[in-house]
Amino acid sequence: MYKGILHTHYLVVTLFLFIYVIKTILLLSNKGDLLANFTKKVRVAEMIISTLFLLTGIYLATKLPFGGKYDYLFWIKIVMVFASIPLAVIGFKKGNKTLAALSLLLITGSFGIAEVYSKRKGVAADNAAIASTDGKTLYEVKCAMCHGNDGKLGMAGAKDLSATALNNGEIASVILNGKGSMNKVEVNEEQASAIAAYVAASLKGH
Numbered sequence: 001m002y003k004g005i006l007h008t009h010y011l012v013v014t015l016f017l018f019i020y021v022i023k024t025i026l027l028l029s030n031k032g033d034l035l036a037n038f039t040k041k042v043r044v045a046e047m048i049i050s051t052l053f054l055l056t057g058i059y060l061a062t063k064l065p066f067g068g069k070y071d072y073l074f075w076i077k078i079v080m081v082f083a084s085i086p087l088a089v090i091g092f093k094k095g096n097k098t099l100a101a102l103s104l105l106l107i108t109g110s111f112g113i114a115e116v117y118s119k120r121k122g123v124a125a126d127n128a129a130i131a132s133t134d135g136k137t138l139y140e141v142k143c144a145m146c147h148g149n150d151g152k153l154g155m156a157g158a159k160d161l162s163a164t165a166l167n168n169g170e171i172a173s174v175i176l177n178g179k180g181s182m183n184k185v186e187v188n189e190e191q192a193s194a195i196a197a198y199v200a201a202s203l204k205g206h
């Protein structure tokens with residue numbers, strides 16, 4: 001559900017920007033007739049796209065883990081998006097090139113801010129996990145890319161952890177020292193025991 005909405009959001013934002021760029025180019029190059037024609041042709045599509053843009057955006061915003069250091073980037077993005085709308089409406093209605101261009105600048109800028117925001121958030125999540133002693137969190141960051149969230153992924157020849165015969169201590173030793181083709185994982189002993197406890201309790205035998 002979340003992934004689907006996220007992809008829809010990317011798609012409608014891209015379409016929205018595409019229409020916007022064409023309109024701005026037509027306005028800036030004094031193609032008034034073409035602009036009027038184009039605006040008429042895409043009116044219905046634009047209405048659907050803007051509605052989906054808004055609805056998917058609201059849905060995604062409700063899923064954001066607020067309370068982080070980078071929340072302000074999200075708010076800057078929102079302000080930029082909402083400031084661009086009246087500028088575009090007035091700009092295109094009055095044929096004011098400066099306003100239309102400014103509006104496009106704001107909306108593309110918000111796109112860039114959104115990128116920076118999600119990168120920073122991702123890095124912050126990784127950093128939080130590095131200091132974490134929660135077995136599940138650490139497992140998802142350090143092990144799941146090879147073993148999968150359920151232990152069964154088997155990427156790069158990784159053993160199926162749901163079928164392992166190793167006990168807690170042996171799993172911790174594999175984490176700290178590596179085993180066969182698996183390199184040791186960069187965690188401290190406390191973290192290794194937490195991960196091992198999680199693997200033994202929640203993945204092994206499931």
Ligand code: HEC
Nearest residue numbers: 142143146156157158159164165171174179180181182185
């Ligand atoms: C880069 C991929 C990769 C990562 C990351 C990785 N593993 Fe592995 N793991 C493997 C491979 C490959 C094997 C099989 C090693 C062999 O037996 O030659 C393996 C084997 C194991 C085994 C031995 C299972 C058995 O029954 O013999 C355990 C336990 C294990 N991994 C736990 C972990 C845990 C916990 C983490 C995270 C802290 C982790 N692994 C991270 C690739 C990975």
